[in-house]
Amino acid sequence: MAARFYVPENLEAGQLSFDGSEFHHMIRVTRHQVGDTVRLFDGTGREADAKITFISRHAATLKVGNVEKISETDHPQLILAVAMPKSSRAGWLVEKAVELGVSKIIPLKTSRTVVNPRESKLETLRGNIVSACKQCGRSRLMEIDYSMTWADFADSVMQENVTVVAHPGGAPFTESFVQGIVSEASRSGQKNSSDKNIVVAIGPEGGFSVEEVTLALTRDASLVSLGPRTLRVETAALAVATVFESAQLAENPRLPH
Numbered sequence: 563m564a565a566r567f568y569v570p571e572n573l574e575a576g577q578l579s580f581d582g583s584e585f586h587h588m589i590r591v592t593r594h595q596v597g598d599t600v601r602l603f604d605g606t607g608r609e610a611d612a613k614i615t616f617i618s619r620h621a622a623t624l625k626v627g628n629v630e631k632i633s634e635t636d637h638p639q640l641i642l643a644v645a646m647p648k649s650s651r652a653g654w655l656v657e658k659a660v661e662l663g664v665s666k667i668i669p670l671k672t673s674r675t676v677v678n679p680r681e682s683k684l685e686t687l688r689g690n691i692v693s694a695c696k697q698c699g700r701s702r703l704m705e706i707d708y709s710m711t712w713a714d715f716a717d718s719v720m721q722e723n724v725t726v727v728a729h730p731g732g733a734p735f736t737e738s739f740v741q742g743i744v745s746e747a748s749r750s751g752q753k754n755s756s757d758k759n760i761v762v763a764i765g766p767e768g769g770f771s772v773e774e775v776t777l778a779l780t781r782d783a784s785l786v787s788l789g790p791r792t793l794r795v796e797t798a799a800l801a802v803a804t805v806f807e808s809a810q811l812a813e814n815p816r817l818p819h
Contacts, residue, residue, distance in 0.1 A: 563601075564599050564600050564601040564611060565588075565592055565594070565600050565601065566600070566601045566602075566603060566695075566696045566697075566699070567580075567584050567587065567588055567600055567601070567602055567603075567696065568584055568602075568603060568604070568605065568692045568695070568696060569584075569602050569603070569604045570604070570605070571604060572604060572606070572608070573602055573603070573604040573608040573609070573610055573626065573629055574626065574629060575610065575626050575627060575628060575629055576625075576626055577615075577623060577624070577625060577626070578602075578612065578623070578624045578625075578626050579621055579622075579623055580621060580622045580623070580624055581620055581621040581622075585620070585621055585622055588600065588614075588622065589617060589622060594614055595614065595617070596614050596615065596616065596617055597613065597614065598613070598614050599611055599612065599613050599614075600612055600614065600624070602624070602626065603695070603701050605692075605695070605701075605702060605703035606702060606703075607631055607632040607633070607634060607701050607702050608629050608630070608631055608632075608701075609629070609630050609632065609701055610626050610627050610628060610629040610630060611626075611627045612624040612625060612626045612627060613625045613627075632701040632702070634702075635814075637744065637748070637810060637813075637814065638724070638744050638747040638748060638757075638758060638759045638760050639665035639666075639759045639760070640663065640664050640665060640759070640760050640762065640802075640803060640806045640807075641664070641665055641666045641667075641668065641719070641723065641759050641760065641761045641762070642659060642664050642666070642667050642668070642761075642762055642764065642799050642802065642803070643667075643668040643670050643710075643715060643719065643761055643762070643763040643764070644667060644668070644669060644670060644763075644764045644795060644799055645669075645670045645671075645672050645674070645675045645676075645677070645764065645765050645766035645795060646669045646670075646675075646677045646678075646679055646795070647677065647794065647795045647796050648676070648677050651794070651795075651796050652677070652679070652683075652687060652796075653686070653687065653690050654796055655667075655795070655796040655799050655800075656687045656690045656691060656694070656704075656706065657690055657693070657694045658796075658799075658800050658803070659704060659799060659800075659803055660690075660691055660694035660695055660698065660700060660704045661694060661697075661698045661700075662800070662803035662804060662806075662807050663700075663803070663806075663807050663810075664704055664803050665704060665705065665759065666704060666705040666706070666707060667704065667705070667706045667707070668706075668707045668710055668715065668719065668761075669684075669706070669707065669708070669709040669710070670709070670710060670711075670712060670715060670763065670765070671709050671710065671711045671712065672712050672765055672766060672770060672771070672774060673712070673771045673773070673774065674765065674766045674767075674768035674769070674770075674771065675766050676766060676767075678709055679709060681708075684706060684708070687706055688706060691703055691704050691706065712770075712774050712777065713777070715763070716777050716778060716781050717781075719761055720761070720778065720781040720782075720783055721781065722758070723747070723758050723759045723760065723761045724743050724746055724747040724750065724758055724759070724760050724761070725760075725761040725762075725763065725778070725781070725782075725783040725784070726743065726760070726761070726762050726763070726783060726784045726785070726786045727762075727763045727765075727770065727775065727778045727783050727784070727785055727786070728762065728763065728764045728765065728785075728786055728787075728788055728798055728802070729765075729769070729770060729775055729785045729786070729787070730769075730787060731785065731787065732784070732785030732786040732787045733784065733785065733786055733787065734786070734787055734789075735762075735786040735787065735788055735801075735802060735805055736805065737805060737808055737809040737812060738809075739786065740760075740805060740806050740809035740810075741809050741812075741813065743760055743784070744760060744809070744810070744813075747759065747760055760806070762786070762802045762806075763778070763783070764795055764798045764799055764802070765795075766795065767792075767794065767795065788801050788802070789801075
């Protein structure tokens with residue numbers, strides 16, 4: 563399988579000049595040479611094979627072949643709203659979320675949140691997204707939003723999607739539960755002529771406050787349990803994404819990547 567590289571623009575057939583960090587990775591790290599074929603993707607579902615035709619000190623020229631458009635799924639997608647963990651644990655969370663097909667991460671600011679990622683940190687995490695897509699073969703970049711307060715999240719994202727909140731005492735977050743809320747989101751989206759996705763909110767290590775849970779319930783969110791043990795934020799996110807993808811694959815084994 564050809565090595566994959568990211569093109570941050572609309573990918574088109576023809577000649578392409580390749581520079582920057584991806585050029586460095588292609589030529590200096592993986593040691594590709596003139597005549598080699600690589601796989602390019604632009605993060606929007608467009609991919610193509612390309613042959614390296616010329617290499618200079620700071621750039622390479624590639625001949626891009628036919629561009630393939632990977633069709634988007636018409637199934638509701640998973641959005642994780644997460645009180646982000648510290649330092650490298652956030653990068654690990656983002657990487658695994660990409661690999662497991664999460665469509666978006668929304669960093670949450672709750673009453674017990676410890677970490678509020680700055681824009682510079684979010685940019686670093688977006689770089690992790692590209693790297694993870696290259697590694698796992700994903701054709702679309704996962705999004706990562708700006709941080710949102712719980713109140714803003716309740717008044718916007720919760721209103722527009724089917725939302726569940728990870729909280730002790732909730733319904734078990736199983737494949738059958740996921741299939742039920744996916745069906746609910748699909749019916750609601752058809753009724754309102756708008757796309758509805760599944761949002762799972764995961765709080766900080768201290769959990770959500772009583773007031774935050776109460777607000778979520780007034781916005782018709784459901785409570786779900788992730789099991790009897792206290793999980794780290796990134797472990798909870800991984801558990802949610804794994805169950806969600808397993809449930810989706812059980813319904814449709816040929817989901818787009």
